[in-house]
Amino acid sequence: MIKLIVNADDFGLSRGVNNGIIDSYLYGIVNSTSMMMNMSGTEHALHLAKKYPELRVGIHLVLTCGRPILEDVPSLVDENGQFKSLSIFMAKNISLDELEREWNAQIERFIHSGLNPTHFDSHHHVHTLIELSPVVKRLSEKFGIPVRRNGSIGIDGVESLADLTLFDFYGEGVTPHYFTNLPARLQDGVTVEIMCHPAYLDNNLLKGSSYTYKRLVELDILTSVNLPENTCLL
Numbered sequence: 001m002i003k004l005i006v007n008a009d010d011f012g013l014s015r016g017v018n019n020g021i022i023d024s025y026l027y028g029i030v031n032s033t034s035m036m037m038n039m040s041g042t043e044h045a046l047h048l049a050k051k052y053p054e055l056r057v058g059i060h061l062v063l064t065c066g067r068p069i070l071e072d073v074p075s076l077v078d079e080n081g082q083f084k085s086l087s088i089f090m091a092k093n094i095s096l097d098e099l100e101r102e103w104n105a106q107i108e109r110f111i112h113s114g115l116n117p118t119h120f121d122s123h124h125h126v127h128t129l130i131e132l133s134p135v136v137k138r139l140s141e142k143f144g145i146p147v148r149r150n151g152s153i154g155i156d157g158v159e160s161l162a163d164l165t166l167f168d169f170y171g172e173g174v175t176p177h178y179f180t181n182l183p184a185r186l187q188d189g190v191t192v193e194i195m196c197h198p199a200y201l202d203n204n205l206l207k208g209s210s211y212t213y214k215r216l217v218e219l220d221i222l223t224s225v226n227l228p229e230n231t232c233l234l
Contacts, residue, residue: 002186003234005032005162005193006222007148009060009121012036012045013209016202020219022048024198025055028223029179031233032193034060034121037106038069040204046113058119058145058161059110061103063126064089065208069105073098086124091131100135107143119161121148128155148193162193169196174217179225191234198222 008021011033018041024030035045035057049057064086068076075095078084110117120139121127127136128150137157140147146159151167154160164186169178186192199205199215206212227233 002231003191006030007032012039012042014041014204016200018045020199024222032056034058036060037109038066056118058117061122064124091129119146162191165193
């Protein structure tokens with residue numbers, strides 16, 4: 001049996017994203033999500049997470065979108081006080097101390113809301129950058145939280161969320177046959193995390209993300225697919 005964690009990224013990005021993720025959980029196969037703690041939809045996401053406590057909720061650590069929670073992290077921000085965009089971000093130019101304090105603040109905001117995180121990962125997968133691995137390891141150990149793999153590669157010394165993480169249910173990889181084709185790709189007995197991004201479109205999403213209309217396609221597939229017999233949700 002192949003066990004699936006179908007994790008919806010970007011919980012908290014906007015109300016449209018939040019509602020799309022919750023509908024994909026209530027009426028589809030999403031059984032996990034990762035919350036951004038610094039975005040316009042974060043408070044709404046916190047409310048929904050408490051309303052649906054059986055949904056696994058982790059933390060989507062942010063370094064390349066929106067504003068940091070802390071103010072004294074100059075190496076992480078641009079001249080407007082925003083996180084540097086992915087296009088200009090360079091891990092070698094940031095302070096690991098500032099990063100650790102900021103990500104610690106994001107995790108603590110989640111925990112202080114009354115929720116218990118099931119895992120953490122990151123926006124744009126920046127936690128998988130080798131330069132940032134010391135911070136990831138210390139935070140995972142401090143809070144006792146498993147971390148998303150980079151495909152089949154785990155972060156040295158860090159507990160992984162699953163045996164394998166798939167990132168290809170995205171863009172052109174979003175097809176009606178994606179989930180039915182999984183048994184041909186995976187070994188029996190493996191636990192797999194599949195990243196997804198379901199959403200309804202709203203102004204905040206349209207203005208703040210380059211990945212928009214495809215999220216609606218993901219939502220349709222995630223709420224209509226029938227999993228193969230030898231595949232189950234964890």
